[in-house]
Amino acid sequence: MKSWLLTVDHKRIAILYMFSITFFFFIGGIYALLIRLELLTPAGDLVQADTYNRLFTGHGIVMVFFFLIPVVPAILGNFLVPLMIGAKDLAFPRINLMSWYLYIVAGVLLLHVIITGGVDTGWTFYTPYSTAFASPKVIEAGLAAFIMGFSSIFTGLNFIVTIHRMRAPGMTWSRLPLFIWAHYATSLVMILGTPVIAITLVLVVLERLFHLGIFDPKLGGDPLLFQHLFWFYSHPAVYIMILPSMGIISELIACFSRKRIFGFNFVALSSVAIAVLGFLVWAHHMFVAGMSVYAALIFSFLTFFIGVPSAIKVFNWTATMYKGSVTYETPMLYAFGFLGLFTVGGLTGLFLATLGVDIHVTDTYFVVAHFHYVMVGGVVMAYMGGLHFWWPKITGRMYPESMGKLAALIAFIGFNLTFFPQFILGYVGMPRRYYQYPPEFQVLNVLSTAGATILGVGYLFPMVYLLWSLRYGEVAGDNPWNAAGLEWKTSSPPPTFNFDVDPIVDFEAYNYDELKEIPVER
């Protein structure tokens, strides 16, 4: 036990993260369940309005800060980055462990907030409500997010330095797997954006504790200052969430098409482009908040650009599959799910970027559907795909393939049933964060809640069979998928220092043309 809690091995830290992040995913899921239960009926009858506010706030804080931000980088990133570049560990193993402890401390603080009643400000903590009127629990919740931010910053810092300095001989930038490029771009966002929300939360705490009224309207404070500072991070944060997922998709599509990713350079550079462009668009969250209409025009214009690199990726992934030998194992099913759902989510983002349309659909369920399509349909699908793909590498065991396919299908159906109706609900006018609604919206809400239940099954089911596989799953060899990449050239799981012989790289990424055997049909 002590060897785990004091480990500096990136592989063990990844597994520690897997437990803690999965735990918080559950908490966030319970919040979601309660929200959807309330919304089964038009009246606010399950909980009171104040309680409902705490439910969606808790759902948002847990899911954004404690699940979506760290899930891929801290679990799959931590495990795979050193392996994929041929290193023995990350650049700063002790800082890596400290990142996990920061996550745990932040998590304990947040649990305390939840248990003692929670906050009702929304995960966005808008001032002056959060600074002047909401419960003092805001201080604790803000501190929890602050500490979690540093966990994220140190992970990003570690990845950037590792990718620059620890690549094996011959591993040039153009030979790096796209998963690594994705994590590099993500890490840039982590270190540039997270400090801004850190200081913003500190200022909220300072205002509450020491009356340093930087956001106080009585002193001339502008609520939009908070919003600018908040969204300067929180918009790029969504790219922290999606970029690693896109990295996973590149690996999955390459392997299950038995082909090098089409347009490798474009996909690699598009990750960096998304990271940079992501910093130019934040005020599109504030179009109706009272900002200058000229600034709104600028931000709307810039927001349209961010769709371009994402679309480039989708086109390149599609082109990869063309004339590839496509097979439909579980990870590939999740990848297909991602392609469809992320595309829908991304396109609906363009509707929201359009000022005139945004006036109509902002703060409605249209927005809620948009971000759940990219976050759940995108990030979670990709994570599940990656989890299944690398499960044998991490654990040495294969999961039961037919169960995997079934769970992917259930999740896909459940997801669409949950969130597609919400596009319609938003368009016809149902506001978000409301616990009651006009009776004519009930049918769509009931469909959504039914979908949520199915989606929940789609997530619980893998937890069961993945755990089962640890004991009873088929023992996996070094490379059960016959995949390209350095991580598959060592044992499953890898030895402590990752490779028995220090690797020297003399091959390009995705050299599937050299890996002649076709994987066994599962």
Place this chain on the structure above:
Amino acid sequence: MSDSHAAAVHSPDHPPELRHHFMTMEQQQNTASLGMWLFLVTEVMFFGGMFCAYLIYRLKYFNDFAAASQSINVVWGALNTAVLLVSSWTMAMAVRCAQLGKQRLLIVFLIFTMFFGAVFLGVKAKEYHDKFVENHVPGASFEFHDKLLGHPDYVPNQGHTQMFFSIYFAMTGMHALHMVIGLGLMAYLVIAAGRGKFSTAYYTPVENIGLYWHFVDVVWIYLFPLLYLISRTKG
């Protein structure tokens, strides 16, 4: 799974400071250096949020900010700026001593750096005390009755002047916190140097903590004109 191994044989090619996931000392040093620079990037963005708040409100409430700025003592501010710059010089000298293997002089310069840092904090404490006595600390007892130079009829707005001081205390307070952490880091360096931990082949912590200290100095280089020198004339 710690990175110690059973029969640790440390040859000249494998000095004890070389951690096992690195191939060479050079790789380890380059890695640590890049790590520190990236950390300083996060610090730039961290302070940057407060600079943003300052910028917005200064433009909006210029006269009130000017009046409030005039009420903080520019002599103490300028003196403190000089003190911190000297401490940056002594830190640079300390790193130079480490590069040359002059262990005792390294410790001397580190202690001087800490001394000047402490002087800075002492002056800061005095400034804070002065503000407290004048009721310029934000909160229920805030009252601002000073005049704006050259505009005897202008009545500074209580809210906006309090806003200036909120920003003043937030920014200088955060800066001071970073200095306290810096003092702690230097104390560690003094102790480590005393134990002979550094040599011409290995002085990475000295260099990197030096970078941190210089960064804290650069922040103050900007804070001084922005907070103390908004307007010091009757214009």
Place this chain on the structure above:
Amino acid sequence: MSENEHHIVPLGLYALIGATLLVMTGVTYGVALIDLGRWNTVVALCIATFKATLVVLIFMHVKYTNEKMTKPVIAGAIFFLILLLTLSLADFGTRAWL
């Protein structure tokens, strides 16, 4: 530090930079007492930037490093800071236009 292994900054240069920093602080203070209208701020910030540049290039060894990443990292930090400030200003600065 591999990047500085072969370069020790001469004592004279350190002393010169230190003295320059102190003198420029005095200049900043002196100029602030002269009424230049809005140019006071510009001058003060220009001097501050000059001082900061000296600290970064000489005291932080950026002028002498062989590390290729140091300058892009610094440039990146400055770029994103400016981005935060200017795009926020795009809102606050243009509200009155309506």
